[in-house]
Amino acid sequence: MNILVVDDSVTTRKFLLDVLSRAGHNVTEADNGVNALIKIMNTEPDTIILDLLMPEMDGFEVLEKLNSNNIAIPVIVLTADIQEDAKEECFALGVKQFINKPFKPKDLLSAINNIK
Amino acid sequence: MYNISEIELDALKEIMNIGVGRSAFSLNKLVGKRITLQVPNIRVISYAEVKNEVSQQEKEKLSIITMAFKGELTGLSELVFPTDGAIKIVKILTDSKLENGLDDELKSNTLSEVGNMILNALIGTIGNLLKTRMRYSIPKYFECKPEEIIDNISPENSKVIYAETVFKIIDEDISGSFIVFLEVDSYKRLLELLNDYSNSYKTL
Numbered sequence: 001m002n003i004l005v006v007d008d009s010v011t012t013r014k015f016l017l018d019v020l021s022r023a024g025h026n027v028t029e030a031d032n033g034v035n036a037l038i039k040i041m042n043t044e045p046d047t048i049i050l051d052l053l054m055p056e057m058d059g060f061e062v063l064e065k066l067n068s069n070n071i072a073i074p075v076i077v078l079t080a081d082i083q084e085d086a087k088e089e090c091f092a093l094g095v096k097q098f099i100n101k102p103f104k105p106k107d108l109l110s111a112i113n114n115i116k
Numbered sequence: 117m118y119n120i121s122e123i124e125l126d127a128l129k130e131i132m133n134i135g136v137g138r139s140a141f142s143l144n145k146l147v148g149k150r151i152t153l154q155v156p157n158i159r160v161i162s163y164a165e166v167k168n169e170v171s172q173q174e175k176e177k178l179s180i181i182t183m184a185f186k187g188e189l190t191g192l193s194e195l196v197f198p199t200d201g202a203i204k205i206v207k208i209l210t211d212s213k214l215e216n217g218l219d220d221e222l223k224s225n226t227l228s229e230v231g232n233m234i235l236n237a238l239i240g241t242i243g244n245l246l247k248t249r250m251r252y253s254i255p256k257y258f259e260c261k262p263e264e265i266i267d268n269i270s271p272e273n274s275k276v277i278y279a280e281t282v283f284k285i286i287d288e289d290i291s292g293s294f295i296v297f298l299e300v301d302s303y304k305r306l307l308e309l310l311n312d313y314s315n316s317y318k319t320l
Contacts, residue, residue, distance in 0.1 A: 008254070009229040010221075011209075053232065053252055080236035082138070085249040101233045102145045 001112065002026045004045035006036040006062065007078070008054040012101070016049065016078075019105040025112075033057025037065055045073060047112060050095075052079040052086065063093035074115040078103065120160055120277075120307075127310045128279070132156040135241035136281045136294050142237045143285070146230065147208050150286040158279040166278055166297075176200070181231025181257050185239050187250035188305050191276070191298040193235040199259055201290040202227055208288070224257045231255040238294055246309040277303065 003025045005016045013029050020027045028043055030036035032054045040048070052059035059077060066073065076097040077090050087098050097111040120128070133156060140151040179202030181195045197205070206226045232255045243250045277298040284291045298306065 009232065010225045011229045053236075053254060055254055080233040080240075081252070082237055082240035083243050083249055085243075086240075101236075102142055 001046045001116070002028070002043065003112070004028050004030060004036065004039055004043065004048045006030045006033070006048060006054070006059070007051040008032055009051070012051070012078075016108075019108065023109050023112075033059065033062040033065075036062055040066075040071065040073065047115065048073055048075045049078050049108075050075050052077060052081050052090075060089065060093070063090065063095065067094060076108070076111050076115070078108070123314060124307060124310050125158060127314045128277075128306075129156050129158055131242055131245050131310075131313065132158060132279050132281065132296070134245060135238040136283070138241040139234045139238040139294055140283060142233050143230075143283070146233065147205065147285060147288070149288055152284045152286060154282040156279055156281045158277070160303075161276065161278045163276060166276070176262075177259055178262055179203075179227065179257070179259050181227055181235065181255050183231060183235040183239070183255040184253040185250040186253075187243070188248045188309070189243075189246070189250060189298060189302040191296060191302065193239050194295040194297075195231045195234050195292065196295060197290065197292040201285075201292060204288055204290050205230065205285075228255045228257045231257065234294070238296070242296075246306075246313055248309060277306070 003020055005013055005027055007013050008031050017027050028039055030039045034056045050059045074096045077095050078099050080101045082100050090098055096115045099111060136153055140153055144151050176198040179197045179199045182192060184192050206223050209226055239250060279296040281294045
């Protein structure tokens with residue numbers, strides 16, 4: 001599966017790249033929402049793993065842009081934000097899975113399998 | 117104006133305890149070591165008093181990850197370690213064997229993400245319990261002397277609600293603090309939210 005990882009943390013991107021590559025996925029990366037939208041247009045990923053709190057453009061705005069442009073790529077939100085309201089807002093914006101950091105790799109891989 | 121009743125203080129301590137518990141759980145998952153916590157120290161205090169206390173308690177250079185939050189409650193959360201403790205954490209998380217000096221970018225990136233997870237757990241839990249949503253700023257990492265700990269805050273108000281919990285990572289001899297500064301502008305709303313929280317607890 002082609003997966004776009006969107007996170008401003010280099011540490012998390014490296015970790016995700018390692019976990020997802022080992023599981024046989026092709027991974028591209030973006031460090032903020034603006035660059036994520038460019039990558040989405042250019043690479044048309046099968047799934048997006050999206051952080052919420054990022055510079056330039058946050059995850060919520062990315063979700064709004066995807067909706068307004070009728071782009072229906074499944075999104076897994078991977079965030080440290082544990083607020084219930086944030087979670088509800090994500091689901092209202094069409095997010096398929098919501099996972100909190102720190103996370104177990106098996107939980108993320110399971111979430112990816114569930115949205116196939 | 118800044119008096120907080122015993123009941124409100126107790127509710128605030130309990131909320132801080134739960135938030136810190138969630139943070140400690142996150143830190144435990146990250147480093148794979150048991151975390152012990154002390155009872156939170158919560159007071160309405162001036163910035164000058166905070167500065168004085170911290171400089172008396174700590175002598176070493178500090179590593180600080182700070183994340184501001186805004187909403188009905190506005191303030192700043194901090195994760196504070198002595199610098200050698202912060203380096204140990206980066207080494208644990210990156211499997212680094214470097215004895216002398218870590219790459220600054222690796223250190224800053226790793227600790228910023230650690231702060232992101234730990235401080236979100238703390239403030240997010242407090243927000244969930246008080247049923248109020250807060251927006252966060254991007255976490256920042258910096259190092260400073262203890263007396264400079266609040267120089268980076270640039271406070272507009274002279275008083276804050278100061279809540280600190282000291283924690284220890286067992287087996288690694290790393291200790292640190294979770295600190296929340298809550299602006300006094302948020303104080304009235306906090307009391308209302310605490311009363312709502314206390315009342316909801318009574319009805320259980």
